[in-house]
Amino acid sequence: MTAALEVTELKKHFGKVQALQGLTFSLPEGVCCAFVGANGAGKTTTFSLVGGFLRPASGKISIAGNQVASLQGAHGKVGILPQDMRFFEERTLSSQLLLFAKLVGFAGQEAESEVERVLSAVALSEKRNQPARALSRGMRVRLGIAQALIGSPPLILLDEPMAGLDPVVRSQIRELIGSLGEKTTVVISSHELGELQNFCDYICIIDKGECVFVGPMKQVLQGDVKRVTYSLERLPDNLTELTNLLSSHEVSSVDKDNALIVEFAQSSLTEVNKIVLAWLLKEQIPILEVSFEDSLQEAYLRIIGQ
Amino acid sequence: MNLFLSHLWILTLDELSQLFTRKRALIAFVLYVVMVGFVIYGFSRIDSTMTDFLQERGIPKLNGKNLLAHGGNFPGREVVSQLLDWPITFVLFQFFAAIWMSELIALVSCDVISRDRERGSLRFLFLRTSREAYYFSKFLAHFLLYVCIHIVSLALLSLASIFLSDGLSFLGVLEPFLSYSWSLIPLLALTLALTVFASSLSRSIVGALLIIHLLWIPVFILLTWEIIPLFSWKMVVGIVAPFGQFALMNGIGNTVLALTFFVSGFLLFRRAEV
Numbered sequence: 398m399t400a401a402l403e404v405t406e407l408k409k410h411f412g413k414v415q416a417l418q419g420l421t422f423s424l425p426e427g428v429c430c431a432f433v434g435a436n437g438a439g440k441t442t443t444f445s446l447v448g449g450f451l452r453p454a455s456g457k458i459s460i461a462g463n464q465v466a467s468l469q470g471a472h473g474k475v476g477i478l479p480q481d482m483r484f485f486e487e488r489t490l491s492s493q494l495l496l497f498a499k500l501v502g503f504a505g506q507e508a509e510s511e512v513e514r515v516l517s518a519v520a521l522s523e524k525r526n527q528p529a530r531a532l533s534r535g536m537r538v539r540l541g542i543a544q545a546l547i548g549s550p551p552l553i554l555l556d557e558p559m560a561g562l563d564p565v566v567r568s569q570i571r572e573l574i575g576s577l578g579e580k581t582t583v584v585i586s587s588h589e590l591g592e593l594q595n596f597c598d599y600i601c602i603i604d605k606g607e608c609v610f611v612g613p614m615k616q617v618l619q620g621d622v623k624r625v626t627y628s629l630e631r632l633p634d635n636l637t638e639l640t641n642l643l644s645s646h647e648v649s650s651v652d653k654d655n656a657l658i659v660e661f662a663q664s665s666l667t668e669v670n671k672i673v674l675a676w677l678l679k680e681q682i683p684i685l686e687v688s689f690e691d692s693l694q695e696a697y698l699r700i701i702g703q
Numbered sequence: 704m705n706l707f708l709s710h711l712w713i714l715t716l717d718e719l720s721q722l723f724t725r726k727r728a729l730i731a732f733v734l735y736v737v738m739v740g741f742v743i744y745g746f747s748r749i750d751s752t753m754t755d756f757l758q759e760r761g762i763p764k765l766n767g768k769n770l771l772a773h774g775g776n777f778p779g780r781e782v783v784s785q786l787l788d789w790p791i792t793f794v795l796f797q798f799f800a801a802i803w804m805s806e807l808i809a810l811v812s813c814d815v816i817s818r819d820r821e822r823g824s825l826r827f828l829f830l831r832t833s834r835e836a837y838y839f840s841k842f843l844a845h846f847l848l849y850v851c852i853h854i855v856s857l858a859l860l861s862l863a864s865i866f867l868s869d870g871l872s873f874l875g876v877l878e879p880f881l882s883y884s885w886s887l888i889p890l891l892a893l894t895l896a897l898t899v900f901a902s903s904l905s906r907s908i909v910g911a912l913l914i915i916h917l918l919w920i921p922v923f924i925l926l927t928w929e930i931i932p933l934f935s936w937k938m939v940v941g942i943v944a945p946f947g948q949f950a951l952m953n954g955i956g957n958t959v960l961a962l963t964f965f966v967s968g969f970l971l972f973r974r975a976e977v
Contacts, residue, residue, distance in 0.1 A: 450826050451976045468974065470829055477830060483822040487725070493827075499713045500831035544827055 399462040401426040401582035407456030416442040418606040427579045431593035432586040434603040440586040444554045448477045473501045476545030480556040484529035491525040501548035515543040535566040555585045594693035604701045617696045627657040628686040639676050710832045714840030731811045736856040738803045798943050805894045813911040815841045816902040825977045838969050842899050849891050885950050889957035896961040900968030
């Protein structure tokens with residue numbers, strides 16, 4: 398199957414600063430990928446190279462099997478929400494989106510309809526005749542996403558879409574990204590790991606300009622499990638007995654909030670799981686679900702070696 | 704090619720509509736009419752002086768053919784010394800027009816590309832179109848604007864001259880105006896090519912304006928450096944005395960310079976990171 402985005406040995410430096418040092422990764426079609434890394438790891442640089450805004454020192458970028466020429470971009474094949482998005486401030490939303498729609502091949506009424514489609518997708522239809530400068534931060538992000546959606550490109554890159562947004566807008570943007578369909582590959586760069594864990598099914602972790610992990614989200618979360626979450630029909634009243642049973646297995650905490658959560662340091666997952674299941678059976682507490690997962694935060698720190 | 708032409712058309716129309724929306728076109732038009740009006744008014748004021756001057760030298764009336772016969776074959780620098788022998792007001796008016804037009808274009812169009820670079824909206828465009836279509840469209844939109852302004856202002860001034868003067872026919876007014884256009888349109892293209900070039904190198908209006916004026920230094924060197932003997936001087940003279948061979952040399956020379964700066968600017972812009 399052709400990769401939606403394939404980056405091979407990509408290098409980029411700004412003066413003496415090496416931003417990307419042979420970055421290589423490949424994303425399958427239709428995934429929602431978290432693009433994670435520390436500040437300065439090279440996330441925004443990667444997006445800028447894929448968009449054709451910067452010139453790579455070396456390496457290749459392919460979108461849906463087509464190699465992207467340096468500084469040319471893959472016109473109409475990729476939509477990008479840049480981190481520091483700035484629009485044509487004095488122009489109305491519909492006027493600037495109409496220009497983008499015409500450039501990707503829509504004409505006349507079709508272009509108008511496409512603009513209306515993307516504006517309603519981001520709930521900005523009512524603001525269509527307002528200039529971009531009149532928009533709040535949340536609305537600007539939504540306008541940025543709207544422009545990225547024009548022409549339904551198969552690859553959409555969103556750089557820090559959640560930064561500085563209130564929970565309601567975040568939730569709307571999550572829903573919007575979730576509704577993009579199976580054919581669209583979405584790559585989201587963000588530091589909000591908890592958020593990414595909830596709605597991304599793929600992850601690419603980069604560190605110091607190199608890809609240190611790329612694969613399904615489940616794979617990274619289950620890579621070295623030190624936490625098991627048991628969703629129960631009812632929570633146990635007392636955890637003292639279970640804590641005692643686990644005392645010889647380097648379990649760091651046994652806790653209950655909405656579920657029973659067992660965290661451990663070096664013990665074998667199988668042993669811990671066996672003890673907890675046996676105890677729950679004895680206590681006659683029905684189990685709804687067992688989740689063997691790290692939090693993305695922990696998995697990320699583990700992978701980058703901190 | 705079709706995609707390039709289609710994008711060129713879309714972006715040119717968009718830029719023109721923005722020029723009118725932002726009232727830039729109107730400001731440019733008013734300033735241009737003032738300039739052209741001033742030059743034409745100057746011509747009419749010095750007309751009698753000019754006639755006397757030419758008659759003293761055996762030329763009955765200011766006329767392109769007569770001037771060509773008397774001034775078209777001077778070698779090299781003698782052309783300039785001959786020019787300096789002409790009524791200074793005539794030369795100054797034309798010189799003033801050339802400077803004003805260059806400044807007008809610099810002021811109205813200096814942010815043609817730097818505006819998009821500065822605010823980052825260039826990135827949204829480059830996701831959908833090529834740098835070729837973008838750069839060419841910016842030049843084309845502004846060139847069309849100035850040519851239209853030039854034609855409209857000359858037409859208005861021609862009509863005004865006919866109504867306000869005694870015995871002036873439309874053709875009588877048209878001839879000097881066409882000579883004037885022949886001189887100014889290639890100069891307009893050169894000035895605009897320099898302005899777009901400078902704007903593509905800068906992220907701010909001040910930076911672009913500074914670069915435009917710095918770029919005039921090599922242009923002046925090219926204009927006055929006798930790469931091709933006779934040609935350069937005739938070309939310079941053509942700016943301030945657009946008649947006969949001078950006008951032809953001026954037209955060809957400025958067009959070549961405009962193309963040189965346009966292509967150089969584009970090649971640099973094509974390799975620029977945004």
